[in-house]
Every structure is written in structure tokens, then in C-alpha cells.
Amino acid sequence: MMDAPLLPLFILLTSLLASPVLFALPERAARLRTAINLGMAALKVMLVAWLSLKVAQGVIYDLRFEVLPGLEFKLQADPLAILFIALSAVLWLITTVYSVGYLEHGPHRARFFGFFSLCVAATVGIAMSGNLFTFLLFYELLTLATYPLVIHCGNAEALRAGRTYLIYTLAGGLVLLLGTLGLWVLAGTTDFVPGGVLTDAAAQNPLAAQLLFVVLIGALGVKAALFPLHAWLPIAMVAPAPVSALLHAVAVVKAGAFGIMRVVYEVFGIETAQALGMTAPLAALAGVTIIYGSLKAITQDDIKKRLAYSTVSQVSYITLGVALASPIAAVGALAHLIHQGLMKITMFMAAGNLAEGLGVKKVSQMDGVGRAMPGTMLAFSLAALGMIGLPPLAGFVSKWYLAQGGLEAGQGWVIALLLGSSLLNAVYFLPMLHRAWFRDGAADAGAPARPRIGWMLAAPPVTTAVLVLVAGGFANAPFSPLEWTRFIVDIEYLE
Amino acid sequence: MSVDISAMMLAIFLPLFGAIAAFLLPRAAALIGLVALALTTGAVIWLAREVWQSGAVILPLGGWGAPLGIDLRADGLSVAMLALTSAVGLLVSVSALDALKGAGQSRQRQYFWPLWLLLLTGINGVYLSTDIFNLYVMIEVIALAAVGLTVLSGTRAAVQAGLEYMYASILGALLFLMGVGFVYLQLGRLDFAGLMDAEPTGALIAAVALMFVGLALKTALFPLHFWLPAAHANATAPASALLSGLVVKAALYIVLRLAQYMPFPSEALLTLVGMMGAGAVIWGGIQALRAERLKLLVAWSTVAQIGLIFVAFARAGELGLTESWKAAALLILAHGVAKAAMFLAAGRIKDEIGHDVIRDLDRSPIRPTLAQFTFALAAISLIGLPPSLGFIGKWALMEGAMASGYWHWVVVTMVGTLMSVAYFSRVFAGFLRFDRVRAPVGEHQGWALADAAPLTLAFAAIGLGLMAAPILSFLEIGYPFGVAP
């Protein structure tokens, strides 16, 4: 196979260039739009597959472009990047299919898909950023691209939510700018290097390094929805279902979590971070967020809000795994990045189908929906069980590694935390399943027994649910997310 | 007998001859204007090539040489400013063709071109000048032409604003002239080179103070900004774009230049300048948050942004002055491009919707999508989000401030950024809200060729950020700040 050094750039451009074309298309050109959307998404999946093959073979991709003296725009494709790109490419394809179905007759489709494309471009850019400066560029682009999606409905409630979203994320971005500058001033580089770039600077000036850690994690914590910076996430639920799905599973919260990973592993280096005494508080914060999110989820009646708080809780598993500073926990964290994405996107698409097909938006209305929409609810149930951590589903794998990592790091409390969290997960998910499958939908007698939703809405959640099953069941197969994460952890911990 | 023409002379004389021709032949004014603009741009490109190849260029007019005669000098910074002027000027001119096409606007059309070309003469003259009295004459050329453009629409509000602008302008120029007088009293010469290494005596401190206050008045630095919002908000869109994007930059540039040759006498004064800038950032932000009309909001954002440029200028104290100018220059370029785009877009929005009351933007079933998009892109650069040029400028600002431990300037910049997010998001909300419209909304209404120029400017404001490294190295040509040229 030929060697294309610009491959990462092409992957970025597939969605970046699609965006202006989509903006410019007239509203009626629905077919052309769909063709471009799906074509680009499929192309991207193929390019990513190619790229991962090359990276697995040991090819190194490194594209640089000087923006300011010494400061570079840098794209790289290391295994960690591949993990995240693969997730976003695959889920983008699936979500695109879903969005086309979801917005079939909605207004402003040109705008929607333009920003949707831009959003994925930003996510891919975040994944491939070779330094914190480039990361910042795409991180802000992500904010700007998602804002119009969040307020897509264009009503007062959406705009209020959008305002909150914008204030949180742009303030976070500003703090990230501060942190990036601080890193630049302190270390003279913003590059991501396994093992970190701050070892010397941290030894000389530990206070500044600690401060920098707090600033960077604080900035990324906004998007990663770390307690107490999570408030925007449940409010942003006014967005259309595909947007929520993308926001939660792939783009925004994952960008934050991914950034935390980069910062801990490749800016500070896990040893330096530990030496600075910053990992333990981070782990504790993640633990608090896990429990807090779950507790809040129990009290929500709105399905999407319950899922949102569940996200707050679940994403912090990733942070927890990073902060435990053990290779095995790191495997769990990375695997959860993928697994949580698959499970959460399934649930959001399923929730969207319930709202579309049956008008069901609240948990209390879910009686008997399993019989009305069996496919959708089956997918939902599979994902929910995975979240709870039932073997052999994907969620179990990540929790297992996290628990083992906790033991390895000598942090026994992690086991208790995981058990407690799983219990809470069960408390808020099982009643939904119970209602869906074991109660009669007497209240919804007026609704049609078999609501018709198009295949474009029905198929995506089922697909991702199958992926949840596969990722868990075949966790040890080559190129499975788990195997890939082991590859990454070898790099991060051996350097 | 062949005539040796220098690119510098052309950069000043082409718009001058253009103005004369456009004034003599009102019917062909637009054509003459565009041709003159294009030729001037060509001259600037030629000059840029010259400077790129052989460093700073000096032209001793009349062959006398400073201090007796007047020298023209082009280095990286001046050529960058010239390039900003011609690029923005050319695009604004193109969009002026559309903005002034109305049947009742024949007189506006007729006078826009000569005034704008005279303005261009003055602005280009400022960027090439090395003589402080010559700068005084140039800022007067700019002032008269700019006032003429301000009142082009002839409405009462515009004339009122233009008169206030005129008072401020004359006063600023006279303060500057008095400063020139004091420089002469002390040093007996007026060229830049003669200012260097002068002992800061009482007369020179007075001169610096007078010239600085005069220029601050011209560039609308808080608290001397009072004339700007009304003047920029009430002018017609192309005029606003020129005034906000280019005219205030001329005075800013003179401040930068003077600081090169006559350093601020003390750290305290420099801090005071920074404080004025900070005041502008805060006050401009507050007023932009309160503004009821779109163009007024944009005008107040100019006040805030100019403050930010002065913060950039003062960001690293006296010792850092040799570096600070780069951050300031980047912000000047960024603001010039982005603000011109924004005013043109605001003008388009106003034309399409029929009003520019921010509160009622979302009541209109007409959504000039492309103009709104342009506005948003320009806002991204003005807020300073990556990868725009505004972001790079802000990066340079904050980096310098951090490196020298001036955390207060970092805080000011961050507060300013948040405020700009807040006031621009008021506008975005108006663009994106749809539930207050009764009539059905057409998504792609208002596509027009007229959007091309502002959109190009807006994309330039974003894309130039990626070109920051070459821009910076160009800026440094022949201009080692603090080292004798």
C-alpha cells in the first residue's frame, strides 16, 4: 500500500471541507446533501481504517506548520489519537444516518449539517492534535460548531440553554488558553510527548506546575463535565436527539476527557503528576462526580436529563482511570472512552426514537414501550445493562480493568466506588427497563401499537447496540478497542 | 527623459490623482475609484516586494534628506499597514458599489469616491512619513476626509456625530501640533531620527504627553472615546467600515512609531496608558452590552478593541516595549480586517431587514444568512478565538504579559474576552431565534454578490491567523524596535 504522509490532513479535511459545501446547498437539495454527508462519513471511516493499519505497522505521521515563532500547528497520529478518531469516525457515520432520518422535514437542515460536519472535524482535530496549542484551536472550534446545534430549535428555551452552554465552554476555553500560555511560558513547548514535557520545570517550580495542573484540568473539566463544572450538560438537553447523542458520546464530553488524558499523560507525565501530588485529588474529584451524577440521575423524570446525569457520572470513569496512575486502570479508562461512547449513543438515539415515535419523553411515560418499539428498546436495554456493568457487555470490561487498576494502585476504595456506582446505575436504569418491558402501556392506549419510524432511525441504535455486545464479547480480539488501548498504555507507561 | 517612479510615491500619489479625477468626473467616480484602488494595491505589492528583498527603503524627497527635507521610509510595519489599508480598502470599495447603488444616493456616490481616495492619500502618507510635522498635516487630511465620509448619509444624527467628531479631530490635531512645537523648541528638528536618544527634558515630556493625548483623542482611547460610537454607528456602512477598520489605525500607528523613537519617559506613564486601555475594554464592553442597535454595538466594540491594543502595547512594561509593539501590530491588523467585515455585514443586515434594533432582529422573517455568517466570523476574530488573527494577537499579548509577570493585563484581557462573548452572543441570539416570527422563514434569503466582499474580509480575519509567522517576520523587516534604523 502506498504511503501517504498527508493522511491525517485528509481525514481532517473530509469533514472540514464538507462543511462549507453543506452550508451552501439550498434547503431543498436533500438528496445531494444526504449523499455528501454519507459519502464523506464513509470515506472518513475508510481513511481512518487505513491510517490505523499504518500506525499499527509503526508508521509515524507528523505534520507541522509554524504559526508563531516556535509555536506550531501540529497534527500527529499516535495510537491514542487513532482510538479517538476511530470512535468519532464510526459514530459519525451512524449518527449521520440517524440525523438524516431525524431531521427529514425539519427546518435549517443546511445549517445543521454544516455545523454537524464542522463539529466532527473539530473532534478529529482534537484527537490528532500534536500539541496543546493545536488542541486549543480545535477545542474552541468544537465549542463554536456545537453552539448552533444546541440551539437548533431556535426557541427561547434553546437560546437560554445555548447561552449557558456558550458561557461555560468559552470560559473554559479561555482558561485553557491561559493554561496553554502558562505551559508555553513554563516549558517553552506545548508538545504532547509521552512522559511529559514538564519534568524539569516541575522540579524547579512545583507550585507553578501544580497551579498549571489545576488550571488545565479545570479548563478541560468544563467539557468533561467534572463536578462542579457540569451544570451546562443537563441544560443542553434541549438540543435535537442526534446532537445530544453526538455531544455525549463523542464530541464534547469526550473532548474534555481526552484532553485530561493528554494533559496527564503527555504534558505532565504520569510520574510528574504523581510527584506533584495532583493525581489523588483528581481521582477523588472523579469519584465524587461519579456518585453525584448517579444520585442526580435517579431523581430525573425526563429521560434525556437522566441520561445526561448518567453521562456526568460515566465520563468520570475515564478521568478516574487516568488519575489512578496504574497501567491497568489506564486500560480501563481508555476502553471506557470507547465503550461509554457506544452505549451512550445507543441510549440517546433510542430516547430520540421514543420521543419521535411515541411522544414519550419522561420515564413515567415509558410503560409498555418495549412492546411498541421492540428493536429500539432492545438496543436501549442492552446499552443500559452494559452501563450497569453486566458481563459480557462492554461496560463490564472497562469497569473490570478499572477495579483491577485500583487494586494495583493500592486504592481499595475504588472497588467500593465502582460497586456503589453500579448499584446506583441499576437503580436508575432498571426501573426504566421494568416499565418498558413489564408494564402495560394503558396510559398510552391512544398511541398506535406499532409506530412507524423509518429505518434510518431504527437501524442506528440497533447497530451500536450490536457493537456494545461485540466490544465486550470479543474484547481480546486484535483491533478491538481493548487491544488497542493496551497498545497505547504500553507507550504511555513505558516512555 | 524617463521618470524614476518609486513605489512609495505611487502609494501616495495614485489615490491623490484618483481623487482629483473622481472629483472632476463625478459620473465615472466609481470606476476611477476602483481603478485607483487597484493601482494603489499594485504599488503597495511592489513596495512590499522591494522591502522584502532589500529591507527598509528610504526616499529623501527633494533630495535634501532629513532633517532639512522630508524622508519617506517604508519598513515591515509600514508596509503591513499599507497592505491592510489597500486590501481592506479595495474590498470595502467593491461593497460600496452595492451599498450606494440606490436611486436616491447619486450625490453620496459622487462624493464617496473623492473623499475616500483623499482619505487613502492621507492614511498612506501617515504610514510612510518620518516627520512629525508632516504627520500633523497627514492626520488633518485624514480628519477632513473622514468627517466628510461620516456625514455622507446626511441624516441629522450623522451630521451631529460628524460635528462632534470634527471637534475632537481638530482638538487632537492641535494638541499634536503643540507637541510638535515643543519638540522643535527642545531639539530643533522634526524628523524621527532626530528624536532618538534625546534626554527626556521637561519640554520633551510635555511634547510626548501632548502628542499622546492628541492621538488618543484621534484614536478614541478611553476616556477620550466619546465621539466615536455615534460617528461610526451613524455613517453609511462602507464609511463605517473605513472609519473603524482603517482611520483609527492611523493614529494608533503614530503612537507605535513615536514609542519607537521617543520611549515613554517612565514605567508609570506606560502603566497609565495600559490602564486607559483597560478602562476602554471594560467600558466599551459595558456599553456594547447595553447598546440597542447593531451598529452601535459594533462601534462600542471598536472602543473596547482599541483599548485592548493599548493594553497589548503596555503589556510588558518599559523593558518589554521592544517586543510589545508586535502584539499591538497584530491586533491592529486583526481588528482592521475583522471590523471592516463586521461593519459591512451589519450594514447588509440592516439593509435586508430594514432596521438594526438588536432586540427585534429575531422578529424578522428575513434572514440574510450570509451576512449573519460573516458577522459571526468577524466576531470570532474580534473575540479572539482560534485560529483567527485576533487570537494570535491576544496570544502574543498574554504571553508577553505572563512572561514578565504582569498578571493584571492577563486578567484584563480575559475579562475583555468574556465581555465580547457576552455582547456578541446577544446578536447571535437574534440571528438564531425563530419562535418570534409569524411569517415563514426562508433560510437562504438575502444571498447577494454584495456579501462577497465582507465574507472575504471575514475569512481573511480568520485565516490570517495561520499566517502569523510570516506576517511577524515581515513586520520585523527594517524595524528592530529600539535599534537605530
Add this chain to the structure above:
Amino acid sequence: MTPDLIYGLTGIAVFGIGLVGALCVQERLRRVLALKLCSVGAGFVLVVGAWREPPEMPDPVPHALVITGIVVMVSATAVALALIRRLQTLEATDER
């Protein structure tokens, strides 16, 4: 007491008076006049700077500058006055 001292201080005083007028006066016409006073004040400073104890000839350059300044000022004044006239007319039309 030499003339340069006397007239230099005169110029600065006139400049100061003009400044007060420019900042405090409300009447439009008077504000223009105040600005003109400032310009005369600046002119004094330059002319004084050029002055040399006779029989030496004065420095001609500042003289040229002041002449330029005077012409520039009359141009600016003309524009300001035109604006005042226009504004007055517009106000009168509005109120009718």
C-alpha cells in the same frame, strides 16, 4: 524679559484659554473659535522657537510650518462651520 519669553507664555496662555473653551463651551460657533485660539497658541510657540536675537535672522522652517498650520486650520474651520450650518438647517426642518 525678552520677547520670546513674553510671547511664548502668551501663546501657551492662549492655547490654554482655547482648551478651556473647547472643553467647556456648548455653543457650536464658540467651540470652533476656541479651537482656532488653540491653533494660534501653537503658532506662537513655533514662531517664538524660530525667533533669534536680532540682528540674527529667524529660522524660516517654523515660519513655513505655521503658515501651513494656518491654512490647515482654516480648512478645518470651514468644514466645521459647514457642518454647523447643515445641522442647524436639519434641526429647523425637523422641528417644523
Add this chain to the structure above:
Amino acid sequence: MTDPLVIFDLLLALSIVALAVASLSVRDLFAMIVLFIVFGLLSALAWVRLSAPDVALAEAAIGTGVTGALLLKTLHHLRFVAGGQGLRAGSGGTSMAPAAPVPVPVPVGVILANAAFCGLITLGLAVAFLGAPSAGPGFDALVADAMPDSGVAHPVTGVLLNFRAYDTLMEVVVLLAAVVAVWQIERGLSDAPAPVMGEVWQGFARLALPAIVVIGTYLLWVGAEAPGGAFQGGAVLAAVGLLLLLTRAYVPRPAHRGIARGAFVLGTAAFALVALLVASGGRVAFEYPLEHAKTLILLIEGMVTLSIAVTLAALFHGREPVALPKGGRDDT
């Protein structure tokens, strides 16, 4: 030895300052203008005393004469507009239209604070002035060295049209910008009758005419020793134009616009063209070949003088002569 002169200087200085204060504080606007004209003439006198006759001449003719005329013309206009309004309100009897919008009075505290601030600035400037060297290095030696190569005999002319010719060109450009701006601003202004030699004007004429005569004579005298004085000459010619306009001996017509435009730009165009075209054979712009320097400077001066005269007269007249459609403005 210098005692009587010092007393003269002190008296003159005091009168100048007193007139400046008086012109700003006198209530009546007409009186204000008259006081200003006296102030300007006395300043010119002071400049003669400081051996700056060219400056004095320019100040008397342009700074005082033309500015005074402009102020008086504007005052006339303001009174006309206000008067017309009062008349209308009286005849219509519908509403009590206020004469002119009364600006909101500024609080006395603010005025005092401003005045104190300006006082401080003035004081600072005075201190700085006293600290400056009394006779700085200046350009004396440089000018003296270069004069033989300038093509003219009079140093000020040499500076204006040769050493710093670029400044002078731009100054003419300022005039051009002014006339373009004024024509733009006053377009379609309601056709107020041009001021004639009414009560307002007799005052002006009484003061200004003798001044003009004196100036004209002095200019001739200067002309004997120097070939120049474009601005002074232009101003005197403009005074002739003013009188023509005032006495209605000449009424601008729309058909004259083209000629007027040509006259406005003539000086600038000739000046700029000469400046550009001399740049050949190793010379740069504005570098007149020595053997032609005198001719070229005279040519430029002639053109510029004409332009200045017409421009100043046009600035006084104000509005562009346009055929107005009946009953209103042609364009807003």
C-alpha cells in the same frame, strides 16, 4: 535700551490674552467674532514683532480675515434659519417652536473641573516652555547652506516650496479635502439668500477692508524681495472673490461647477505632477533640477495661488451651486 519695546511687548501680550478671554466669554456672537478678528490682527502684529512677517501676513489674511468671514457667514446663516423659524411659528400660530435647540447646560462643577484641568495643563506647558532652551539649534545653518540650491531667494519660500514642498502639497490637499467635504455636507441645503452687505456685513467690512488693503500693500513689498507668498497672495485674491460674492457682482451658477472643480484641483494636480515628473536622471520626487527650479517653483506657486483663491472663496460661499428641484432637497 529695550525698555520701551518690552513695555510694548507686555502690553500687546496682555491685550492678546485679554481678547482671547473676552471673545470666549462675551455673550453676543457677533461681538465674539469682532473681538476674535481684533485678536487675530494683534497676534499678527506680535508675529511681525517676532520677525515673522510671512506668518503675520498669513494669519491676518487667512487665519483672521477668511476665518472671520466664515464665522460671520455662519452666524448670518444661523440667524436666518432661526429667524425664518420664528416667522413661521408666528404666522402659522400652531405651535410655539423654540428658536434653537438649547443644549443641556453643563453643570458648573464639571466646567470648573475642566477649567482647573486645563489650567493645570497650561501651567505644566508653561513650566516646560521655561525649561526649554531659549534658542534651540534649529534649521538655520541647514537652510542657509541649502538656499543657493533652492532656486529662490526667500528662505520661507524655499522651505515651503522646496525643502518641505511635500508638506505644502499636502496642505493644498487639505484645502481640496475641505472644499470637497463642504460641498458634500451642504448639498441641497435650503436656499438661504446669500448674505448681502447688511448690518452684519458692514461691521465686518469696516474692520476687514482696511486690513485687506494694508495686507495687499505689504504683500507687494514682500514680493519685491521674494518671488513668493502663494498663500498670502491667494488669500488676497480670495478677498476679492468674497467681495464679489457679497456684492452679488458674481453669483455662482450650476454651469460654473466644472470650472470651479477644475480650479480647486489645479494647484494640487500641477504641484503633484511637477513633483513626480522631475524624478528622472538620478533625481527623486520633488527634486527640481537647479536650472529650472525657479521656473518650476513659480509655475507651482501661480497654480496654487489660483487654486487657493478660488477654494477659499468657495469655502466662504459654501454650498455647491446646484439647480434645486422646487421644494426640497434632492437627496439625503
